[in-house]
Amino acid sequence: MRTGLIYHPDFLKHDTGHHPENKLRLTKTLEYLDKIGLLNKLANIPFDTANEKDLELIHSREQIETVKNAYSQGINLLDPDTPICEKSFSIALLAVGGVLKAVKEAAEGKLKNAFCLVRPPGHHSTPSRSMGFCLFNNVAIAARYLQKNLDHQRILIIDWDAHHGNGTQEAFYNDPSVLYFSTHHYPFYPGTGSSEEKGSKSGFGYNINVPLSSGSGDKEYVSAFEKILVPAAENFKPEFILISAGFDAHIEDPLGGMAVTDEGFKTLTEITLDIADKYCNNKIVSVLEGGYNLKTLPKTIAAHLEVLI
Numbered sequence: 001m002r003t004g005l006i007y008h009p010d011f012l013k014h015d016t017g018h019h020p021e022n023k024l025r026l027t028k029t030l031e032y033l034d035k036i037g038l039l040n041k042l043a044n045i046p047f048d049t050a051n052e053k054d055l056e057l058i059h060s061r062e063q064i065e066t067v068k069n070a071y072s073q074g075i076n077l078l079d080p081d082t083p084i085c086e087k088s089f090s091i092a093l094l095a096v097g098g099v100l101k102a103v104k105e106a107a108e109g110k111l112k113n114a115f116c117l118v119r120p121p122g123h124h125s126t127p128s129r130s131m132g133f134c135l136f137n138n139v140a141i142a143a144r145y146l147q148k149n150l151d152h153q154r155i156l157i158i159d160w161d162a163h164h165g166n167g168t169q170e171a172f173y174n175d176p177s178v179l180y181f182s183t184h185h186y187p188f189y190p191g192t193g194s195s196e197e198k199g200s201k202s203g204f205g206y207n208i209n210v211p212l213s214s215g216s217g218d219k220e221y222v223s224a225f226e227k228i229l230v231p232a233a234e235n236f237k238p239e240f241i242l243i244s245a246g247f248d249a250h251i252e253d254p255l256g257g258m259a260v261t262d263e264g265f266k267t268l269t270e271i272t273l274d275i276a277d278k279y280c281n282n283k284i285v286s287v288l289e290g291g292y293n294l295k296t297l298p299k300t301i302a303a304h305l306e307v308l309i
């Protein structure tokens, strides 16, 4: 079995001009993966666009309508950081469709695991608001889809993007069936992510934030994974693991302010694979979130993929 790759050239059509989250992130990555011979080791997974019902697994009808109709109503910014173009809504639906296909194939045991080279990213999008470069929460929707349609109930979401995934946290804050684990730069955008945010009601204890100070690197990240994530996963025993794989905690990233190296990301991937091997038959789908250095992002993604493969 092979590692699946989710990619579609239409992801490039979410074109909002000069912006750190742009199509070169994907094209440069594909070029590099091809150059080093990794691309042909991956299984290219065909997929369809998601439908609005899939979005409703997480997002309010009002938010879906807002994003859908914004551009035609003359709105080209969903928030100060989140510009859209005419095609953005349909491309966001396509990204969700890709991630849903990946989890379906992985859940059914047709793939070793999968990486979704998608955009726009998702983890800042809350159940009611699109923000922070994110339109819809790809990973959160996938978690609910696994539960509702694929009979996988306990979902672990590991979010190592430099920013806190406020949207994912909010989606599952009261929910003990989704364990959300996030390492992130704190205090930093979007402002959430303190260790005191532990979930509420029956979800208390199932939201684990590891806020890290500016400039944290491999040592701090690996320690958080070994000392906090591994025992939490042992208690939780996930049936499926989703990674919000942002690579903006990389030492060369212009936005993240952290110092993780490619080796560090490899180790985080290895720890995740160990957890998946122990509890869930290696079922992992990794989904691109941030990562904005066009020179280093392709290499970091390649390092992550080498471990997944």
Ligand SMILES: [Zn+2]
Pocket (backbone or CB within 6 Å): 161, 162, 163, 246, 248, 289, 290, 291
């Ligand atoms: Zn980020």
